[in-house]
Amino acid sequence: MTKACIQTYPDARHFAISAKIPEFSNKNRTLVVQYSIKFEQDIECGGGYIKLLSGYVNQKKFGGDTPYSLMFGPDICGTQTKKLHLLLSYQGQNYPIKKDLQCETDKLTHVYTFILRPDASYSILVDNRERESGSMYTDWDILPPRKIKDVHAKKPKDWEDREYIDDPDAVKPEGYDSIPKDIPDPKAKKPDTWDDDEDGIWRPPKVPNPAYKGPWKPKRIKNPNYKGKWKIPWIDNPETSGIPMLQHADVLKFVILCHRFFPSSEFEDDPDLYVLKPIKYVAIEVWQVKAGSVFDNILICDDPEYAKNVVEETWAKNKEAEKEAFEEAEKERKAREDEEAQRAREEGERGRRGRGYDRHYRDKERYRDRYRKRYHPDDLDDDHVPCLQDNYAYLLHDTDTGTVGVVDPSEAVPVINALERKNQNLTYILNTHHHYDHTGGNMELKARYGAKVIGSSKDRERIPGIDIALHDGETWMFAGHQVLVMETPGHTKGHISYYFPGCGAIFTGDTLFSLSCGKLFEGNPEQVLS
Numbered sequence: 001m002t003k004a005c006i007q008t009y010p011d012a013r014h015f016a017i018s019a020k021i022p023e024f025s026n027k028n029r030t031l032v033v034q035y036s037i038k039f040e041q042d043i044e045c046g047g048g049y050i051k052l053l054s055g056y057v058n059q060k061k062f063g064g065d066t067p068y069s070l071m072f073g074p075d076i077c078g079t080q081t082k083k084l085h086l087l088l089s090y091q092g093q094n095y096p097i098k099k100d101l102q103c104e105t106d107k108l109t110h111v112y113t114f115i116l117r118p119d120a121s122y123s124i125l126v127d128n129r130e131r132e133s134g135s136m137y138t139d140w141d142i143l144p145p146r147k148i149k150d151v152h153a154k155k156p157k158d159w160e161d162r163e164y165i166d167d168p169d170a171v172k173p174e175g176y177d178s179i180p181k182d183i184p185d186p187k188a189k190k191p192d193t194w195d196d197d198e199d200g201i202w203r204p205p206k207v208p209n210p211a212y213k214g215p216w217k218p219k220r221i222k223n224p225n226y227k228g229k230w231k232i233p234w235i236d237n238p239e240t241s242g243i244p245m246l247q248h249a250d251v252l253k254f255v256i257l258c259h260r261f262f263p264s265s266e267f268e269d270d271p272d273l274y275v276l277k278p279i280k281y282v283a284i285e286v287w288q289v290k291a292g293s294v295f296d297n298i299l300i301c302d303d304p305e306y307a308k309n310v311v312e313e314t315w316a317k318n319k320e321a322e323k324e325a326f327e328e329a330e331k332e333r334k335a336r337e338d339e340e341a342q343r344a345r346e347e348g349e350r351g352r353r354g355r356g357y358d359r360h361y362r363d364k365e366r367y368r369d370r371y372r373k374r375y376h377p378d379d380l381d382d383d384h385v386p387c388l389q390d391n392y393a394y395l396l397h398d399t400d401t402g403t404v405g406v407v408d409p410s411e412a413v414p415v416i417n418a419l420e421r422k423n424q425n426l427t428y429i430l431n432t433h434h435h436y437d438h439t440g441g442n443m444e445l446k447a448r449y450g451a452k453v454i455g456s457s458k459d460r461e462r463i464p465g466i467d468i469a470l471h472d473g474e475t476w477m478f479a480g481h482q483v484l485v486m487e488t489p490g491h492t493k494g495h496i497s498y499y500f501p502g503c504g505a506i507f508t509g510d511t512l513f514s515l516s517c518g519k520l521f522e523g524n525p526e527q528v529l530s
Contacts, residue, residue: 006284006295007040012289012440014064016283018053021280023278024300026276031115031300032114032303032307034297034307034311035073036112036295036296037112038108039076042107042434043288043289043293044077046288046290047287047288048286049074050073051072051284052276052283054277054278056280064285066285069276070276071087072086072087074103076103076105078521082102083102084112084124084131085101086101086124088140109294109315111297112125115307118274121133121136122135122139128308128316137269144237146237147234148235150233159227159230160226161226161229165220166219180212182209185204185207186204282298297310334460337466338469341467341468380399380500381396382394382505383418385415385418387411387441391437393409393410394406395418401480403479404425405430406429407432409429409442409445410438411441412440412448416445416448427452428454429441431466432497433455438509454467457469473485481502482501485498488508488511492521492522495511
């Protein structure tokens with residue numbers, strides 16, 4: 001427990017590190033595994049768990065395929081996966097806990113503790129508070145179940161599972177079937193202008209017969225023989241009782257014989273179920289889209305009280321100060337973003353007026369320039385820049401002013417190379433959404449060119465380096481070109497598209513593909529259609 005810690009860096013990487021420790025066996029001892037993790041970043045998708053390794057490990061080749069005895073900690077992906085993993089190894093196979101455990105997802109430090117006792121009972125604590133408890137015998141599918149459903153059982157033919165039946169004593173009223181569905185309207189009157197010779201015999205129109213009740217059905221009554229819904233019965237698992245699986249007719253005879261000659265053949269729990277192979281290494285092996293997670297205060301011991309005190313001396317003493325500092329930093333960040341956004345709007349307004357957008361001051365030449373900018377695509381060049389393995393960024397160049405923007409730069413180097421080939425500078429970075437394969441180049445491009453990062457106000461906490469946060473329906477100006485901001489949620493909740501009406505161009509990110517649409521990670525089809 002020093003001031004040192006382990007932090008993941010850079011983004012979109014697989015991280016693997018291990019440390020050898022004095023060998024620890026939990027045979028007849030309590031095992032306590034504890035550590036703290038802080039997701040300083042918006043991780044998007046990645047793990048924050050640790051592993052305990054047994055036996056010999058080549059640490060230089062340690063990775064995801066290396067066997068482990070225990071895996072414990074959070075795993076986050078989008079808004080759907082917020083899982084707290086807990087896997088134990090038994091006889092060479094890994095078994096996950098059956099319970100659905102949820103992890104913390106904020107950007108503050110949290111301490112995760114797992115306690116495993118010699119009676120196979122366990123406890124899971126988060127920030128020194130018990131989150132879950134139980135037994136390995138019931139909460140893991142490690143040992144065969146004591147009871148299984150009888151696969152040979154069949155519902156008896158006389159089993160009544162109908163709760164209500166037709167009343168057998170009900171009798172259909174005499175003449176019921178002769179009641180017509182429609183009858184002549186008794187209120188109808190023959191028109192005065194009706195001529196039987198010319199119009200034929202007048203007949204009143206038909207109306208629904210109030211006496212008609214539809215086809216006769218007997219009254220429904222409670223079934224006196226109702227036994228409820230039939231369920232497959234449970235029987236002793238032959239795998240755990242020493243009784244081989246036999247055909248149903250032979251089971252009774254064989255069970256009697258087994259109990260006569262093998263009275264001790266009942267199910268027995270493995271008393272060493274809780275025992276892990278001696279632990280020799282502590283390791284971290286995770287994949288993260290966004291890096292920046294801080295691992296600290298990793299503890300392996302046999303004293304839960306000592307582990308609790310460690311949490312009180314480290315995390316508990318600093319949690320309020322950390323929370324206050326985080327909230328203050330968030331306020332300052334949002335204030336800066338609001339200030340930048342307001343400044344950008346004011347600059348855009350001044351630019352529009354300076355270019356002759358105020359009808360009171362522009363002349364005919366300026367009007368022609370405005371018309372040409374808005375309705376002729378020749379003034380706005382676009383160029384595709386291949387990035388990563390299957391992505392494209394889009395360079396936008398206003399030929400009149402020389403202003404350059406890039407849409408969704410997943411990495412910086414290809415964009416930099418394209419700009420250098422054209423001897424251009426970068427003014428704006430437009431992001432449709434926060435995913436790394438659309439924002440991965442933001443910070444490097446911003447640092448190199450001083451470009452402004454633009455994105456959705458709903459994603460201001462997830463888009464790296466955002467300077468200008470736009471809202472749905474807002475109009476933004478790109479070098480005199482009108483840009484309409486459109487919310488297109490579904491792929492992500494903050495996804496937006498940029499529409500250039502003057503050029504007829506729209507940049508939709510991962511909302512639309514050729515003949516398809518993007519995966520709905522944070523939304524649903526109804527949102528996309530709306």
